Amino acid sequence: MVNRSPVPVTIVGGAGAEDLARTLRAPDHGILAGSWHGPGSVQIDADTAHRTPGCSCCALRLDVIDGLLRAVRRPNPPAHVLLVAEPGDDVTTIAYTVLSDADLARHVRLDGVVVSLDAVAMATRKAGGAPLGSGPELETLAIADAIVLDRASELTNDAIISIRHSLGAINAIGSTLERTADAALLSAQRQRLIGIDAWHGAPAVGARIDVELRGPDDGPHTLILRQRAPLDPDAVDAWLDRVIESHAQRLVRLQGALAIDSAPARVCCHGVRSYAMSHSESADPPASRRGESLVVIVGHDLDAGDLSSEFAATRVR
Amino acid sequence: MTDHLLTSANERWRTRLDDGCRSVAWSPGGRLFVIAADGSSLIDDPSQLTAPMAPDPVDAAWLGERRVAVVDTVGGVVFAGSGAIDAQPVDGARCVDSAQGRTIVGGANVVALFGDTNEDAPATTITTGAGQSHALCHTVGGMWAVGGSSGLVLIDGAMGEIDVRLEMDGVRAVAWADDAERLVAADLAGSLHLIGIHDPARGVELDGYPDPVRHLAISADGGLLVAAADDELTWWRIDDEGDPDDMPERAVVHEHPVTALAMSSDGLVTTGDAAGRIHVWSPWVTDHPVATMTLDSEIVASEWSSDGSRLAVASMCGELAVYDVTPGAVA
Numbered sequence: 001m002v003n004r005s006p007v008p009v010t011i012v013g014g015a016g017a018e019d020l021a022r023t024l025r026a027p028d029h030g031i032l033a034g035s036w037h038g039p040g041s042v043q044i045d046a047d048t049a050h051r052t053p054g055c056s057c058c059a060l061r062l063d064v065i066d067g068l069l070r071a072v073r074r075p076n077p078p079a080h081v082l083l084v085a086e087p088g089d090d091v092t093t094i095a096y097t098v099l100s101d102a103d104l105a106r107h108v109r110l111d112g113v114v115v116s117l118d119a120v121a122m123a124t125r126k127a128g129g130a131p132l133g134s135g136p137e138l139e140t141l142a143i144a145d146a147i148v149l150d151r152a153s154e155l156t157n158d159a160i161i162s163i164r165h166s167l168g169a170i171n172a173i174g175s176t177l178e179r180t181a182d183a184a185l186l187s188a189q190r191q192r193l194i195g196i197d198a199w200h201g202a203p204a205v206g207a208r209i210d211v212e213l214r215g216p217d218d219g220p221h222t223l224i225l226r227q228r229a230p231l232d233p234d235a236v237d238a239w240l241d242r243v244i245e246s247h248a249q250r251l252v253r254l255q256g257a258l259a260i261d262s263a264p265a266r267v268c269c270h271g272v273r274s275y276a277m278s279h280s281e282s283a284d285p286p287a288s289r290r291g292e293s294l295v296v297i298v299g300h301d302l303d304a305g306d307l308s309s310e311f312a313a314t315r316v317r
Numbered sequence: 318m319t320d321h322l323l324t325s326a327n328e329r330w331r332t333r334l335d336d337g338c339r340s341v342a343w344s345p346g347g348r349l350f351v352i353a354a355d356g357s358s359l360i361d362d363p364s365q366l367t368a369p370m371a372p373d374p375v376d377a378a379w380l381g382e383r384r385v386a387v388v389d390t391v392g393g394v395v396f397a398g399s400g401a402i403d404a405q406p407v408d409g410a411r412c413v414d415s416a417q418g419r420t421i422v423g424g425a426n427v428v429a430l431f432g433d434t435n436e437d438a439p440a441t442t443i444t445t446g447a448g449q450s451h452a453l454c455h456t457v458g459g460m461w462a463v464g465g466s467s468g469l470v471l472i473d474g475a476m477g478e479i480d481v482r483l484e485m486d487g488v489r490a491v492a493w494a495d496d497a498e499r500l501v502a503a504d505l506a507g508s509l510h511l512i513g514i515h516d517p518a519r520g521v522e523l524d525g526y527p528d529p530v531r532h533l534a535i536s537a538d539g540g541l542l543v544a545a546a547d548d549e550l551t552w553w554r555i556d557d558e559g560d561p562d563d564m565p566e567r568a569v570v571h572e573h574p575v576t577a578l579a580m581s582s583d584g585l586v587t588t589g590d591a592a593g594r595i596h597v598w599s600p601w602v603t604d605h606p607v608a609t610m611t612l613d614s615e616i617v618a619s620e621w622s623s624d625g626s627r628l629a630v631a632s633m634c635g636e637l638a639v640y641d642v643t644p645g646a647v648a
Binding site: 060073 | 547591617
């Protein structure tokens with residue numbers, strides 16, 4: 001029996017996704033894309049179905065399932081797959097598909113979501129007072145583990161700082177970096193974009209207060225919840241079930257590291273829409289974080305008051 | 318009379334292809350065709366290997382005994398054999414079947430119908446309205462069933478039109494009971510739909526699956542339906558009226574998820590799993606396999622020859638084995 005590790009998959013979205021994926025690709029990487037054919041490429045065409053008819057929170061991209069399986073069910077699968085989300089693709093649905101499909105779960109592991117953003121176009125929109133993006137674009141930015149600013153070198157430092165500030169209000173979980181053409185810098189950047197395993201550990205946010213809500217008026221919000229007391233296992237299980245049950249259609253990313261009472265390690269959880277999964281934290285957290293529970297919920301119309309008070313009530317009494 | 322407990326499965330040969338297997342097909346006369354992920358193929362036995370004929374093949378079917386059709390996601394469909402090779406574009410081509418002198422290719426919201434004897438002639442293209450095709454089979458006369466991401470359609474190949482369209486979400490497997498003229502389809506919601514071909518609107522829905530059924534088979538007489546979801550196998554007994562038993566037999570049959578399933582003309586069922594284990598089951602002794610074999614990695618295809626005497630099984634790492642299977646006989 002062949003026993004091998006799941007192949008990491010990075011979803012690359014945004015306006016310059018295909019170009020960024022081609023730049024990031026190493027010789028032993030595969031690319032899944034709708035329109036580009038080249039070494040290691042597998043073609044996919046948008047094909048969506050729903051696990052339950054009419055239920056938008058369990059939409060599946062069947063083409064993503066088939067394409068990824070074709071790419072990795074081979075004797076020598078690629079070391080990493082870059083999955084290009086075409087303009088207009090719903091990146092949340094792609095992430096949900098990669099995480100939730102049972103066949104894919106045996107073969108691949110979601111490594112991260114990387115979004116390419118045209119910094120000049122964004123600066124122009126900001127200057128003109130236009131919205132920073134459409135609803136799906138803001139959603140993609142909100143769940144991104146990294147946002148790569150393209151053409152940032154054409155802007156002033158002030159303009160870049162302003163863009164970073166705006167992105168910080170949309171995205172709490174990822175990092176923002178400026179794309180470079182310099183080979184040495186690119187190599188360093190690749191390490192921040194590929195092989196980051198951003199979905200299966202503790203969320204990459206620093207929380208200074210116990211409840212924080214941020215996000216644009218017209219887009220998804222991010223709720224960050226923190227507790228320093230150990231959590232009751234049954235209570236936190238029930239709370240997570242309620243979060244999924246009551247928010248599934250509005251939930252675009254859930255990620256947490258939970259310090260459960262008497263558990264030897266924190267329990268990490270992650271999910272999208274109606275899918276959620278938990279497992280023990282594999283990496284040792286920094287000493288300052290041991291015993292701290294941290295949950296990040298990205299979604300639409302979040303009831304921050306209820307979510308935070310119910311989470312606070314899960315601590316051991 | 319046969320006694321499946323005494324079934325023997327003897328390995329006829331085993332080989333390894335250069336890439337993972339994608340599809341296995343037997344011709345009506347017992348010829349074998351296996352297509353690998355790199356587009357190369359094996360015909361009949363390990364001594365006959367071909368050069369790659371398609372960049373990203375996903376399915377294959379025999380057209381009689383001398384030619385094959387290989388479906389490719391990039392190029393469409395490739396017809397090969399008798400010293401000639403020909404490609405025809407089909408948008409989003411994913412699955413293929415051939416019967417009664419015609420070949421059908423399921424694509425993106427379309428099917429393309431070709432004549433076996435003249436593949437160069439323009440295909441009859443029919444818009445299905447079923448989204449991306451994922452599974453298809455010949456049913457009766459000139460009728461075909463096609464399952465896609467937004468439903469199931471019955472296509473009248475002779476008239477070149479849709480006969481019936483049934484809305485379901487994500488049909489990924491279909492099977493046909495020839496004698497009973499009964500069709501079964503599995504959807505992503507975890508239901509099976511048992512449909513009489515002459516009254517498709519009056520189907521029976523078999524639900525209760527926590528995981529979607531990914532693989533299914535039905536006996537020619539329509540009396541036995543076998544479905545695999547995750548590591549479980551369900552045996553549905555169906556009466557002459559097309560009504561299933563209230564309580565099907567259900568059991569965990571593999572330590573890993575079932576990844577392939579096929580039923581022979583003798584009623585033997587084979588299941589393959591994600592770890593490369595293959596079981597052969599008798600419908601009369603469902604609590605224990607009557608034979609077990611192993612390949613090197615996840616089973617991606619298993620197919621019985623049409624007479625039920627041989628079983629071909631293929632893995633994702635390219636291992637391929639053919640077994641002679643003999644149901645035991647009671648004196």
